[in-house]
Structure formats: structure tokens, C-alpha cells
């Protein structure tokens with residue numbers, strides 16, 4: 001399956017998700033803040049906006065309880 005980059009609408013974090021093509025346009029859940037993340041169509045150039053940073057996360061994350 002291909003890996004797609006997403007960016008969180010809430011905190012701006014980038015992350016990757018490995019998904020079937022049929023699900024690539026679906027909204028994803030941010031692993032950082034559980035916010036809604038949209039697909040981005042190019043690999044992020046180096047963006048260190050706010051506290052966001054690039055992470056690679058192929059696993060389904062759940063129960064991340066980390067203070068901002």
C-alpha cells in the first residue's frame with residue numbers, strides 16, 4: 001500500500017499513513033492532538049511551524065495521552 005502524507009488542521013503536524021488508494025482522501029486523525037488531518041499532495045519541505053514536526057507513524061495510534 002502507498003504511504004500518504006497528512007497535515008493536521010489543528011496543530012499543523014505532518015504524519016504519514018499507509019492506506020489503500022480508495023481511502024487516501026479520507027480525513028485522518030492526528031496522532032498528536034486527535035484533531036482532523038487532511039491529505040497533503042507533496043512531501044512537506046522542512047516546516048517547523050509552532051510545535052509541529054514531521055513524524056512517521058505507520059501504526060494506528062490510539063490512546064496517546066501526552067500533554068501539549
Ligand SMILES: [Zn+2]
Nearest residue numbers: 008011030033
Ligand atoms: Zn494535531
